[in-house]
Amino acid sequence: MAEFKPADSMYEWFDQRLGIDKFVKVMMTEYWIPKNINFLWAMGVLLTVMFTLLLVSGIFLLMYYKPDVNMAFDSVNYTIMQEVGYGWLFRHIHAVGASVVFLIIYIHMFTGIYYGSYKKGREMIWISGMLLFMLFSAEGFSGYMLPWGQMSYWAAYVITEIFGGIPLIGGDLVIWIRGNFYVADATLTRFFMLHVLLIPVAILGAIVFHFYSLRFPHVNNEEGEFFDFDEEATKYLEGDKKGSKVVPFWPVFLSKDFFVLGFFLLFFFYLVFFHYDFAMDPINFDKADGLKTPAHIYPEWYFLWSYEVLRGWFFEIAGVSGKDLGLMAFGFANAIFLVLPWLDRSPMVKPANQRPYFKYWFWLLIADLMVLTEFGKLPPTGPNAWVGFGASLMFLVLFIALPFITKAEAKKVEGK
Template identity: 70%
Template sequence: MAHFTKANSLHEWLDQRLAIDKLWKVLAAEYWIPKNINFLWAMGVVLMTMFTILLISGIFLLMYYKPDTKLAFDSVNYTIMQEVWYGWLWRHMHAVAASVVFLVIYIHMFTGIYYASYKRGREMIWISGMLLFVTFSAEAFSGYMLPWGQMSYWAAQVITNLFGGIPFIGDDLVVWIRGNFYVSDPTLTRFFMLHVLLMPLIIMMIIGLHFYTLRIPHVNNQDGEEIDFDTEAEKYKAGQKKEAKVIPFWPVFLSKDFFVLGVFMIFYFYLVFYHYDFAMDPINFDPADPMKTPPHIYPEWYFLWSYEVLRGFFFNVGPLSAMDMGLIAFGIANVIFFFLPWFDKNDEVAPAARRGGFHIWFWLMVIDMIVLTIWGKLPPTGFNAYIGYVAAVGFLALFAALPAVTARKKGLLWFVIFMTLALYVAGYLEYTKALGNGFVIVTLFVIFYLLFFLNPVMVKNRGGAR
């Protein structure tokens, strides 16, 4: 049974009942961080700061927002922007933070990939981080609909239509999500509830899970060095601070984070005051009009890469329509990163620069996602359609090739390379209309046979990849 004595201070009274000193040690004062890490490890603190700004600014905006299709647009663009004191500032802070938070997430995510921070017991750190990415994406989309502008309305129309591609239940699911047969007032109120209540609660719970998953395997470091945190922590507490390979999260590590955060906040407020419009689509300053479709519908920049994967397939292959292939590719693209720890067959925890073929794979993936993002905002006409197709196939092919690259299986790697080339050629033939849809699948197999089975490397290793 717990023993309580007369407390001499509020702190002591709380400590006896809530063990706040012990909690503080676990969370900060005796949570140990490797010394050999760089500024990229500060992105977690930056992300928490951006999320806090989103919560606070969102509360102020919520005071004046009207979740009604007849009032929503004016409540944002007239009431908040013109009648509420500093309403424009809260809106700009919220809109810019909503975009910048994804920039931070992508930096944080690719830092983890580059330094292999998803291996050797850190798989749950990676999975919880990807869950955060998915929930932030849902939060962003539900918020994008709230101003009830032209792009908000038609983006909601496109995204909710995607669920119609699910076999058997798709059509009913679309109606259930919208609350109607078309995007309307029930859709707006549903997404309002998601944005202001359900998704923030889920995000906060997953942030707690993410922090908890860090406590057992601890943070990775930029050299991939395996550190005995208990031994090194004892060195630090014994006064051997120079010899110890770790530092406490508070106050030593966090003081470095605050410097990075300060620099980042200068960048953030520069965008807020001078370039806030980068986070606001001009088309969205027109009220939603169900009778007038914008000439080109596209999501915010942070979704463009997956959007381009969705629309990248522009021809039919056998029984599969272009829409079906796009939906399948889109679904794969949005879950594939969860399985990265198992696609990477190399157990070595080291920076990509020290991992040979993985280094090339990493930068190809970065370049491919940049291309997908750029082309995702361009109209899918002319040669743009083929470039988008090449980048979409390339994205999927890179993940298909990762097990071969990391396990150094040349036969499997050649298989993926030649199959990708066959898809590129078939896509180009369809783009130029050199062949009809019915011959594309035949073309794929002919090219695959010529390039793969007759390749000297494969002839030599016909017995299987080694």
Template identity: 45%
Template sequence: MAAVHGPQGVNPPERKGFLGWLYKRLPIENFISTQLTGYYAPKNFNIWYFFGSLALLVLVMQLATGIFLTMFYKPGEATSFDSVEYIMREVDFGWLIRYLHSTGASAFFIVVYLHMFRAFLYGSYRAPRELLWIIGMLVYLALMAEAFMGYVLPWGNMSFWGAQVIVNLFSTIPGIGPPLVEWIRGDYGIADATLNRFFSLHVVAIPLALLLLVVLHLVALHETGSNNPDGIEIKKKLGPDGHPLDGIPFHPYYTVKDIMGVGVFFVLFTIVVFFVPTFGGLFLEGPNFEPANPMSTP
């Protein structure tokens, strides 16, 4: 197997056994050397550049907890609310998984908004990163759709009325509004068909689109290079070895810093999950612990 040159010009030892067999058939080592140890980031990153990798980690957590919730959740007018109650009361650690998922959704948006604020602060939407910014906005739109449909699925009273309000907003679109609303609901009102439709979109269609957009976002980032507080384009000034003079390998220099930030995040996140999972009604409203009632607005 041909040796892969790391960022310091040191050849890693040739792999033997199973790893040697695997690396000859999958470009794992090449991926690590080009996208991690060989990906150069600006030297002057500050704390604002931590939230991008943290958002990716929270996305993975949401996918993992969502898979476990899907094992017990049953979409339907007569079953959705009761299945969530079953998860909370009867499934081993079901309450923890549900709170990790619901609180994680709120934490996800907090992290994403901080990531977006950094992009505004340092002009990451400017050339040559326009496409990176556009893909990021598509990720944000997909996240909003994913969060809205996930909010409806527990079928509490806030879920029902939230769905009524948001879906009916589409009726204001001239010409196609009313039929579009009926198509979104799958019925003449928010009902069983709506829950099944939202469940399918929430657990299959939108996550697949979201993962694709995230991959494209990362590819676009690595192609143009990261922005930085001073606006230095590190790819314009290369050393004799072809590496940016104003950059350092993302791994291990920034991965170590990110790990420390992740530790701080999970300490704060754990405190919220175990002690204030509803966060005073900001993360989970009281009326959503009541079954959906078309005759009573929360």
């Protein structure tokens, strides 16, 4: 055992036992971030703050929420919204936060794609990030069921029904997921468990893993430049702060993040207090009724693009039903982002606009996702159905074409 000399201060006492000095250096003051970055690099900290807000507001909601089909709706809309002091505030923060967190996730994700921050050593950052995206999706979906409104019920019905399309086990799987032949009390209580225990625990673990995966390959920068972080760090520590290409996480990087966070929170709280309908669908203020189908069923906005990929296939092709084709496309869409680092065959790590072919691919993808999102909400009738089909097909084509496009790009770049 190490020799401990009596501590002169409380700080020293803790430092001897917990290595506070060292820990702060490793985590904060000597954790190096590239200097050449813009405000898009603040999305990670924004997401951490959003997750904290969701966690804290969720804990308060959990104290009054009742996971029972007869009590859930009133426990949310009467007890929490009207009786509990500031219960409405926690619910608004939670509901609007759940929606806004996806906006930031998408910005974070497409920043990564735009700047090529998923390749050449950064594959695990991308994979752990996509894992978080999937966990957040599951968390969002399970949470949306809890208020037990009409859209809670029917979205749960439609989405669980999707699993019925899986060959052989589909029918049994749907019953297994629902815990009943239809969406019922058993479904609500198990999604409650998933929402407040299993998925949050998994998310916490995945966040730690995501942060850890950044340590070795380091954060990318605005030009995709590779440099020796140790060398630049030494430069910084020796006093050449202006010449060094890196800055410490604390206080330099975070000071910029707090500034971005301040203006982001202004936007967020505006939504929370004054403009929340987009995240709290009016239809969900009608209690769930399994005998009364709403005129329009649609998921929350952040699932619309993949919902439209599913729905776009509305006719039979070569003996395969539209439903099955949609299901295959849906499975493809949800898995394909995970392997993006291996679909991009070009070695260039540059902002998309500096890459000769990739730039077209990137902006086409953004446009396609916007079209999918828009038509995922509109009723799928007449020309809408065909636009949906075209956009869904386009999505598949874009990803199938990506390896060829980037291979060609690699060739072109090499030739120069």
